[in-house]
Amino acid sequence: MIRELDAVTVDQIAAGEVVEKPANAIKEMVENAIDAGATHITVEIEDGGISLMRVTDDGEGIAPDDVRRAFLRHATSKITQINDLYSLHTLGFRGEALSSIAAVARVEIITRTQDELSGIRYCIEGGREVLYEEVGAPRGTTIIARNLFYNTPAREKFLRKPQTEGSHVADLMEHMALSHPEIAFRFVNNHVDRFHTAGTGDLKENIYRIYGRDLAAAVVPIDCEQNGMRLSGYLGEPSVNRGSRSYELFFVNGRYIRDKVLSMALEEGYREYVMQHKFPFAVLSLTVPTDEVDVNVHPSKMEVRFRRVRELSAFITGAVHEVLSGREMLADVLRDEKEEQREGLLFAEENEAERYAIPHRAEPFEQMRIVQTTKPAEKLYAYGLKETPFIMSDSAPEPPEHQRTEMTTADQPATDPLTERILSETGREEYRILGQLFDTYWLIAYRDRLLLMDQHAAHEKVNYERMMKRYHEHAVITQLIDPAVVLNLTSAEYDLLQGFLEVFQKLGFEIEDFGDRAIALRGIPTDLYGAASGQTLFKDILDELSEEQLSDRDPQAVTMRIAGMACKASVKGNTPMTAEEVNALLDELLTLENPYHCPHGRPTIITMSKYEIDKRFKRIVD
Ligand code: ADP
Numbered sequence: 001m002i003r004e005l006d007a008v009t010v011d012q013i014a015a016g017e018v019v020e021k022p023a024n025a026i027k028e029m030v031e032n033a034i035d036a037g038a039t040h041i042t043v044e045i046e047d048g049g050i051s052l053m054r055v056t057d058d059g060e061g062i063a064p065d066d067v068r069r070a071f072l073r074h075a076t077s078k079i080t081q082i083n084d085l086y087s088l089h090t091l092g093f094r095g096e097a098l099s100s101i102a103a104v105a106r107v108e109i110i111t112r113t114q115d116e117l118s119g120i121r122y123c124i125e126g127g128r129e130v131l132y133e134e135v136g137a138p139r140g141t142t143i144i145a146r147n148l149f150y151n152t153p154a155r156e157k158f159l160r161k162p163q164t165e166g167s168h169v170a171d172l173m174e175h176m177a178l179s180h181p182e183i184a185f186r187f188v189n190n191h192v193d194r195f196h197t198a199g200t201g202d203l204k205e206n207i208y209r210i211y212g213r214d215l216a217a218a219v220v221p222i223d224c225e226q227n228g229m230r231l232s233g234y235l236g237e238p239s240v241n242r243g244s245r246s247y248e249l250f251f252v253n254g255r256y257i258r259d260k261v262l263s264m265a266l267e268e269g270y271r272e273y274v275m276q277h278k279f280p281f282a283v284l285s286l287t288v289p290t291d292e293v294d295v296n297v298h299p300s301k302m303e304v305r306f307r308r309v310r311e312l313s314a315f316i317t318g319a320v321h322e323v324l325s326g327r328e329m330l331a332d333v334l335r336d337e338k339e340e341q342r343e344g345l346l347f348a349e350e351n352e353a354e355r356y357a358i359p360h361r362a363e364p365f366e367q368m369r370i371v372q373t374t375k376p377a378e379k380l381y382a383y384g385l386k387e388t389p390f391i392m393s394d395s396a397p398e399p400p401e402h403q404r405t406e407m408t409t410a411d412q413p414a415t416d417p418l419t420e421r422i423l424s425e426t427g428r429e430e431y432r433i434l435g436q437l438f439d440t441y442w443l444i445a446y447r448d449r450l451l452l453m454d455q456h457a458a459h460e461k462v463n464y465e466r467m468m469k470r471y472h473e474h475a476v477i478t479q480l481i482d483p484a485v486v487l488n489l490t491s492a493e494y495d496l497l498q499g500f501l502e503v504f505q506k507l508g509f510e511i512e513d514f515g516d517r518a519i520a521l522r523g524i525p526t527d528l529y530g531a532a533s534g535q536t537l538f539k540d541i542l543d544e545l546s547e548e549q550l551s552d553r554d555p556q557a558v559t560m561r562i563a564g565m566a567c568k569a570s571v572k573g574n575t576p577m578t579a580e581e582v583n584a585l586l587d588e589l590l591t592l593e594n595p596y597h598c599p600h601g602r603p604t605i606i607t608m609s610k611y612e613i614d615k616r617f618k619r620i621v622d
Pocket residue numbers: 028032033036057059060061062070071075076077078091092093094095096097098099141
């Protein structure tokens with residue numbers, strides 16, 4: 001027998017999609033408060049929200065006549081027809097949050113509009129009205145939801161421990177506060193004030209309040225616009241890279257969104273700054289015309305679809321890359337105080353190498369930005385160095401004869417601030433190579449600093465930049481290998497290679513199909529020549545290629561990735577280097593836009609200040 005379900009059952013079923021856990025309900029209630037124009041929103045939960053959720057706002061309130069209707073399924077004041085979705089300026093539009101929450105909890109609402117003298121108190125439990133009365137109330141709305149899923153025990157079983165649910169709500173509240181810095185949020189968990197924001201509109205202040213001082217000090221502002229799309233917010237420096245994607249926060253037209261396309265675009269922009277299996281920290285607001293984004297793809301409204309998705313991801317990647325590359329990000333050995341206390345001597349510990357690899361927040365010296373040029377390209381002043389001028393010269397130093405490629409310093413645009421800064425004759429002359437350590441690192445003295453350069457990372461970086469430059473200028477040079485190297489591939493390798501054959505060829509590889517899954521490698525890009533045998537080089541690239549899912553990336557990104565792999569493979573192993581070669585390497589490294597990280601995001605140079613060294617020897621006590 002087929003029968004129509006009653007309204008309460010329909011709402012309970014719908015609630016399954018909208019309210020799966022306390023955090024979903026809180027999200028809906030907070031979005032309603034934001035839509036109501038609130039400037040202050042307080043959220044309180046008890047037992048992870050399961051026994052109590054309370055959301056209080058100072059928004060426009062609900063008129064007495066509308067209160068009951070607000071709890072009807074598909075009742076909304078925000079749209080009247082489907083096309084309104086494409087000019088939507090509110091977070092809500094489905095008209096099913098209040099009805100869903102009321103279907104699975106005991107709900108009480110107290111609300112008053114500006115125009116009314118008294119407010120309304122309305123109680124609805126499991127979808128059934130139990131009270132409707134006039135009460136005195138401040139302007140705005142308070143919604144209390146108690147005993148979530150009290151009437152749907154089967155659903156209740158799917159709830160996690162109160163602590164877990166509470167932490168989901170806390171995450172959500174952080175996102176809400178970051179997405180709307182103009183609203184003062186307060187979050188109380190089990191009577192404990194967890195955080196509050198000031199609502200001054202200052203996003204950085206919110207980052208400080210939510211994530212703390214160290215993180216707030218390690219972010220770079222971004223604000224870029226293109227064809228009606230705007231990306232603004234903060235990017236974390238590489239020193240604060242995370243182990244997961246949970247700190248890649250995107251707010252699309254004020255809505256917190258988790259989206260693979262956005263994440264990939266962001267990560268692509270960070271490519272040179274993030275090591276494998278690490279992810280950036282970023283809090284980004286993306287504003288796009290409302291008709292370009294479809295918000296109606298999921299009941300929880302956490303996913304969207306974009307119309308110009310290619311253009312959008314290229315815009316994000318480009319903007320992020322531009323901001324990061326304009327910023328000096330030299331990994332510093334100086335640890336923060338907390339770490340300092342946790343451990344003993346500098347060189348005593350085994351995990352030292354690992355720690356060195358993790359870039360730390362740059363000191364003011366590293367963060368020095370050029371703030372003023374008195375005469376163009378003559379004197380530059382930088383933060384952190386007080387009044388010490390960087391004297392500029394028109395002619396950059398000539399690189400050694402054997403090192404002259406089309407990447408010579410003279411080719412660098414004179415206006416590139418980073419190049420100017422380090423390539424000043426004064427600066428370069430002050431680099432003193434002290435010697436080599438562990439066959440891998442070079443110790444270099446520079447002013448009041450000790451630099452440690454990883455020769456492989458540096459070499460990899462220089463090769464990569466040269467290769468990409470030739471590629472972009474359509475001036476790829478192939479060095480022929482004679483005799484050709486014949487490689488027998490596994491079928492997986494063979495298939496993989498077929499998919500990227502064109503990319504390899506454009507980068508300067510000459511590959512011929514030999515039949516029966518064998519290929520002949522006849523030539524390799526000239527920048528990779530001589531470093532490793534063609535055979536190992538190519539096998540290494542294929543190995544790395546097989547570990548990565550490149551097929552769904554855009555062609556440009558794939559090319560850069562493969563070039564990066566090639567360079568990594570080409571400098572593998574402990575190749576001995578003479579001081580002269582290191583000098584040349586350093587020369588070239590310093591001309592690069594981002595000399596500080598190899599294409600795989602590993603640092604090329606780390607530094608230690610005299611201050612740090614003095615401190616280690618207890619010459620300075622603080
Ligand atoms: P939607 O937000 O999709 O419109 P909801 O079920 O969340 O649907 O809310 C229904 C209606 O109730 C909203 O359209 C709005 O008019 C009203 N409403 C809900 N919460 C509030 C609030 N905190 N302040 C003012 N009005 C509210």
